Amino acid sequence: MELVATAQFRRAMERAIAAGSYSERVVRLVADLARAGGDVSHPLLDKRESSKKAVLLILTANRGMCGGYNGGVLRTAVARFEELKRTFENVELYVVGKRGFSYLTYRNYKVARSFFEFDDKPAFAEVDAIASELLERYQTGEIDRLDVVYSKFYSISKQRPTAETLLPLAALAAEAVADEGAEEASSAGNLQFEFLPSPRSVLEEIVPTAFKVEAFKCFLDAAVGEQIARMVAMKAATENADEMISSLTTTYNRARQGQITNEILEVVGGANALS
């Protein structure tokens, strides 16, 4: 099972890297836009005044055997849920993964939507369906905020359960500004782009795309995190089992040897008595 998890982890990792390069390109485009068109403003980037409804998306695994992975994510999720409930009148829970669903329903949290079709390779089309639905609800003003809780991937040895705000997408503008500063320092990429039809229109398209890719990245990170957690858990399980086998073998051998010694003593004792 450790080997299976390792193979799945490699695959998930490759996908995560591909999505990472895509979102980097998107951020770079926004930085180019900021340079060409001045301000980067879009309805999806601005904080909403109203606080009627929020959605909390929780990404957990469908299966167990992955150590503290689900527990960590769910603890963070519950904390964020309570926090959101203080500011928003209504908080809906969207749960991905059977583990999260059973944990939350068992504790009497109301789960609005649940998704079990994601495994170790979430497809963009599947994530896109959920993301588009949420985006639509946000655009029509039905929800005012979207938070996601997932296991964020930092490196192979470090993943942390993280709660992030996906809508409004404040992070995009901040990243773009940071990126712009970095690029100016390196003096590379000083190209002046022509925008078709206009920076404004490109921005209108790029912000929803950035949101969807961001959401997709969360799913991929979660998939990678799950496989790593499973790999580590199963490695520990194999090692524990090996240790137990060796200690049980010793105990067994000792008992057998004891019995043999006993029998020899009886035979010798009997022989002595006869002679």
Next chain:
Amino acid sequence: MKCVAVTPEKKVVERETKFVVVPLYDGEYAIGVGHTPVVGRLGAGELRLTLEDDSVERWYVEGGFVEAANDVVSLLTTRACKFSELDLNEAKQALNDALERPATSPELREIKTKAVATARARVRAAEKAARR
């Protein structure tokens, strides 16, 4: 001139080309060697690549952006597939679904218009692919 098309999942196309025609949101746009740096908003439609040996490759892309600079054309798109892989029935179904969406508020109308336009472009492309 290099042409690269990526979706969030993977790099779909990477080719050496002589000439590229991309579907912008309002019509086709052609990019040749030495084109001025440009960023454009893509619509849904046919991406035509004229390769080094003058053969033409056709791809279907749906939304996103094209960036051309330093003789590299890169497309960021949400969906990209070979023209021949398009399924006409599926495209028609998507169009029907889009047409059935509610348009009761300005925001919903905008979303619907976009979905319908994308679905129509897909049907058109699929029909074209079926004729070939």
